[in-house]
Amino acid sequence: MHEFLSIDLLPLLAGAMAALSCGLLGNLLVLRRVSMMGDAISHAVLPGIVVGFLVAGTRSPIPIFIGAAGAALVTVVLVEVVRTLGRVESGAAMGVVFSVMFALGVALIETAAARNVDLDADCVLYGQLETLFWFPPDSWSALLSAPTLGAVPRQVWTLAGVVVIAVLFVGLFFKELRLAAFDPMLATALGFRARWLDLVLMALVAASTVAAFEAVGSILVVAMLVCPAATARLLTDRLATQIGVSVVAALAASVGGYWLAAWGPGWLGATGSVSAAGMMAVTGGVLFAGVFALAPNHGLAARVVRRAARAIDEAAEDALASCYRAGERGESSVEPGALRRAAGGGLRGALGVRAALARGELARSTGGLALTGPGAVRATEVVRSHRLWESFLVEQAGLRPDHVHDTAMRLEHLRRAADHQRLAPERVAGVRDPHDRPIPGEPPSPAP
Amino acid sequence: MSGPLVLSAGAGGGAGAWERLGEVLSFRAGYNTTVVLVGVLMLGIAGGVVGALALLRKRSLVADALSHATLPGVGLGFIVASSLGAGGKNVSVLLTGAAVTGALGVLCVQAIARWSRLAQDAAIAIVLSVFFGAGVVILSVVQGMSAGNQGGLKAFIYGQTAAMSVGDAALMGAIALLSAGAAVLLLKEFAVVAFDEGFARATGWPVMALDLAGMALIVLVTVAGLQAVGLLLIVAILIVPPAAARFWTDRVGGLVLLSAVLGGASGLLGAGASAVLPGKPTGAVIVLVAGGLFLLSMLLAPRRGLLAAGLRRARLRWRVIEDHALRAMLEHTDTHGGARVPRGALARACGWGGSLASWPLRVLIARGLLRREGGDMALTPAGAARAAAVTRNHRLWERYLIERADIAPSHVDFSADLVEHVLSPSIVAALENALRAEGRLPSPHPLSAVEESGARR
Helix, strand or coil: CCHHEEEEEHHHHHHHHHHHHHHHHHHHHHCCCHHHHHHHHHHHHHHHHHHHHHHHHCCCCHHHHHHHEEEEEEHHHHHHHHHHHCCHHHHHHHHHHHHHHHHHHHHHHHHHHHHHCCCHCCCCCCHCHHHHCCCCCCCHHHCCCCHHEEEEEEHHHHHHHHHHHHHHHHHCCCCCCCCHCCCHHHHHHHCCCHHHHHHHHHHHHHHHHHHHHHHHCCHHHHHHHHHHHHHHHHCCCCCHHHHHHHHHHHHHHHHHHHHHHHHHHEEEEEEECCCCHHEEEEEEEEEHHHHHHHHCCCCCCHHHHHHHHHHHHHHHHHHHHHHHHHHHHCCCCHHHHHHHCCCCCCHHHHHHHHHHHHHCCCECCEEEECHHHHHHHHHHHHHHHHHHHHHHHHHEEEEEEHCCHHHHHHCCCCCCCCCCCHHHHCCCCCCCCCCCCCCCCCCCCCCC | CCHHHHHHHHHHHHHHHHHHHHHHCCCCCHHHHHHHHHHHHHHHHHHHHHHHHHCCCCCCHHHHHHHHHHHHHHHHHHHHHHCCCCCCCCHHHHHHHHHHHHHHHHHHHHHHHHHHCCCHHHHHHHHHHHHHHHHHHHHHHHHHCCCCCCHHHHHHHHHHHCCCCCCHHHHHHHHHHHHHHHHHHHHHHHHHHHHHHHHHHCCCHHHHHHHHHHHHHHHHHHHHHHHHHHHHHHHHHHHHHHHHCCCCCCCCHHHHHHHHHHHHHHHHHHHHHHHHHCCHHHHHHHHHHHHHHHHHHHHHHCCHHHHHHHHHHHHHHHHHHHHHHHHHHHHHHHCCCCCEHHHHHHHHCCCCCCCCCHHHHHHHHHHCEEEEEEEEEECHHHHHHHHHHHHHHHHHHHHHHHHHCCCCCCHHCCCCCCCHCCCCHHHHHHHHHHHHHHCCCCCHHHHHHHHHHHHHH
């Protein structure tokens, strides 16, 4: 217990708070499509840190913090200037500004090194989570006493302050932020300046970046800004829910990452621990990857399943339409092989015919498969759609009658009533398509 | 104590430093320096060409994701190399690792942007930070390993140009040739995909293959440049020169060429400067030179530059002042008769403040449009001609706005455009007739118009 308090509690707390403030603000960055602003800021604080350091001559935190915050604001303004006045595309504008600022920082560091001062870009890049260390209370009960809290390093207090500000900002301006995120034009038209809100947001991103880079390092701030929000964005369509989910994801990434970094190597039989900040970013990335693959609605797997289901559905419709056309030729049933070929052949055809059978739209009869009652209704819809599209393509789009079948085969599955109204405003049953076949009328809607 | 030493080397040896810079830039500063110069020159050219293609495709920051994503590859390559006993300095293994994870990162960006609802910027930020985080984890593992020389790893993050060998320089040259060749051969294809992706798809261009080819070039340049400028700064070689070149030209071919020139110049000047100034990291100096060129371009480019834009705006503002003053003169003489207008009346009509009133007047007099008559102002013949034209134009626009503004008011810059430049002759004729019927059409013979109005009174 004592060991946990002295070694683990503060880094864990700092990581979680950095993740929390960045994760909250990240929701808005992702929605405004300026996710890379965090990256730009976190690179560009380097010269500010070095200048603050050179001016103060010590490693005392206040001038460094001021320098970093100043550099962050300069970056935001410069990006805006290059983007609007120079009319440079926003990605390139950020790239130009932050890479030149970073280069300036590296050059300045070398100057500092030449003056025998020890300043390493590494701690800016990778953070120094593990070095947060205190002389803790002896027991949990003494945790909140004044001398204990006084011993907590300044970085932790800064982070706590930023968390409070971020929560207040998002909480108080939720309505305005939502409007500005989804419809900045409307926001401006309604009379409040989306631009000002943007600037405040950027200033807060800069503040939490500066506060967090000491703990988790500047590059990993970007992970905390984007990963939780992006994860949440794939899970929900409501902003409030998204923010809630992103908070959970941010905490899971930071706590889980710390845990893996501290104890993961032990499980693999190695000694020591790996970089906690790095592991937090990786955990956030793994969480995102899992959601990217498996999210119920916007996930990759869900997309694949939806697409496969639609393909099978279309194959089934092709089979039904083929049966209908056979009926027009006077055949009451079609042999299964021909039907599978009509449904696209191969796996698609087989699955399509099976789906139609399973839904009771096809049934076995003598000599093969035949349409059932509901099957006939659906087949009529499909063929009607097919022939309406063919007529449209020939009459309105000016295609030749022998060129329209393949296109109509794909369009026939689009059967929203409004489309058909447009395709056939004056058409009645009995009118013929470009190939001189009758266009079926609207089938009677099946009894409920 | 080393501080003053460095300063004296930089500042005190002024003339010597310039001489030495000339020596370096003309490749007379010894074998090693020359190798480095040729290498970064080639890297700059390759980065400029490839970056220009990425800029057109709005993918500049993909290079950022890519360069960060090389870190885990470098770390893994180090672990593999030292566990095989090859030693951590085995550069080819490290670079192979970098290329593999870098390419993986780019593919992840593409996959996220394509198959999720997230925009490309979020995809880039995720890949960049997560891959870099993985790299940091792997590096912390490497630090725990006893085997191998870990010093070489740092060169990949911050760059170590001085270590460039002849082989490296030759590799850069080959990559520069390759990317320049690809750009020349596929310029039309890259351009069509960049400017109208939908059209490119519909007309059957292999958009996917072209994009992948562009990405492959970015991977090549990034990995080749890793050692020289480091993975945190290589992205600047790909972004800054094209963005600077964009200010000077609107043509794709010109952009690629100019971007290559600016990239090569940044490399050459930056490496030369850092050879002269001791203790300055070459990679950072190259990027700073590129940034300086960007700044110059943004300020000075003839059409898109800030100075040119400011000048245009100032000119337009002056024209508006001048037009208002001339029209006010004409309208005053129309209503009050005579050819002289009191200065106070003119200032009021133009909305000039009391103290401001003198400078526009002075300019108008200097331009020969107004002249003093006693304490009053009068139009010169040239001023009267301009005033008639301006007033006619103004009244035609007024008429147009009142009667037919439903046509395209948003497309018109009323103060700057002559009515004839925007509207068809038949509409102008109709508007003129309407004005003439009201007796408000300034006569095409302005002097007589002024005198006439005086006589009428």
